[in-house]
Amino acid sequence: MEKQDQILMKKQNKTYVLELIKNMAPISRMQISKNTKMSPTSITRIVGELQEQGFVKETKLVTSGVGRKATLLDVCGDVLFTIGVELDKAVLKIGIVNYVGGMIDLQTYVRNPLESYEETVQNINDKVKNIIEQNAIPVGKIIGLAVGLPGSIDYENGIVRVAEQLRWKDVHLVRDLSKLTSLNVVIDNELKMKIIAENTVGKAKDSKSSILVGIGSGIGSAILLNGEVHRGESNNAGEIGHTVIDPNGNVCSCGKFGCLCTYISEGAILADAKKMKDISSIDEVFVAFRDGESWALNILDRTATYIALAISNLACLYEPECIILSGNLIDKMPEMKQQIEEKCERYMWEPIKKNLHIVHSSLGSQGVVLGAAIQAQNSLFDIN
Ligand SMILES: [Zn+2]
Incomplete structure (x- = not known):
């Protein structure tokens, strides 16, 4: 049990350090040590592991106050990606977003409002495969996909309870979409996705x-x-x-x-x-x-x-x-x-x-896609 606790704590510390670098980059090891109150030795070890995993890179040397040189650290945006999807009565948008919330590509399609549930799910799968292929993203770097759509969404169980605009009722969107795409899938109401984008990179x-x-x-x-x-x-x-x-x-x-x-x-x-x-x-x-x-x-x-x-x-x-x-x-x-x-x-x-x-x-018309992709990262990212 003690060993388990240690492993968990190590993981928490590592996630904490990575989050800090992501939010404050470029930042030196010394500054991270000060902010986290962890010893410089621990920070050097954790940063080393993060570099090895491809999350963190050294950027440049700066001269600190007393003439000593410090190397600054930044995160690698292209270490992983998530897919954001916005689904509306007449529109389907699909975007690829990198680890630091950068939109790599955004594609917009007209959706036939009379399209059935099965057709829409198949359509999303086809378009997702296309965008991944066109951008030459290694599938192993994609940690998941999230869909933002209007209506009453049971996001915990992955079920669309009611979506009047799409004429859907009690459909298992997460189950059906993850089966087709072989990706981990998250769904939520579109505005709840959008406010996550606002809270991460937008006006809020x-x-x-x-x-x-x-x-x-x-x-x-x-x-x-x-x-x-x-x-x-x-x-x-x-x-x-x-x-x-x-x-x-x-x-x-x-x-x-x-x-x-x-x-x-x-x-x-x-x-x-x-x-x-x-x-x-x-x-x-x-x-x-x-x-x-x-x-x-x-x-x-x-x-x-x-x-x-x-x-x-x-x-x-x-x-x-x-x-x-x-x-x-x-x-x-x-x-x-x-x-x-x-x-x-x-x-x-x-x-x-x-x-x-x-x-x-x-955020204009990309708010839902961006928020969905960020939410996919928030819910599916695991440092191991
Ligand atoms: Zn009403």
Whole structure:
């Protein structure tokens, strides 16, 4: 038993040192020793092992304060890779991400919304094999794959409980996809994947409490509390699309009336716009808005109001330091941010308002893929 404990502790120390180099590189052995409070001898041994395994490399010599030379260390980005997948009603995106969160390649495909579950799983497998081959990544360096998708996801058991957009119910995505790809597979709700990307490399980097709001074909949010994704009892925390804002309102696909998503999804905006003008796409609404057509100004003004109300409610519940706006609507219409902020100014409770920052995600359309790949690394990486 004692031997087991020692092995475990060695592994923990090694992981800790590697994480430190990853976060603080370039860094010297002396600095690592100071930060970890481990002896210089132990650090030299651990770093040696990490170099041997290919995780760490020496970069350059620097002169430290008293004229002594110190060699700096950095991690090797290409020591391992993960695959991130974003699946939506009409789009399939696949990306390869390296150990330090760098996107090596990102490929986007149109998905037929009528495609069956089996066809989609087969499609993901084919595209994953393609991207690995095209980038000449040795399969042994790929530690796993993760999929981010909209809906209620039982991420612990690898089951998609409900994904209305994909018309899936209780499908064993992890089991089926790992069988086909021979890779370890992780799945989660797309916004929960996205906030992991924001927390690792984006606008909420190292934040302990932030909320990501996604506005596009639906509306939802992901909540980061104490540095962890807040999941709730069955991983549905943050699904604000089905908060009821008018019990006598529009009928929702969930069967209730007046859900938020019936007011501020792309479909809802387009349906309202069609009452005013003969148009066929959400992009035409944005063009009309920029041309100053009053019906488009009114519809998007009302949309901004509903988004501001949702944000104000979230802020009152969780008091985050930052709210990140993301998704197709805000990516295509960045000027909406100012409108939303003005409305928040009006609706948000003063004590909460003064500390809150509202920002636009900088990850654009690759946020889910990147977050999924990072999550795959977080859950599947084992230093041995
Ligand atoms: Zn609903």
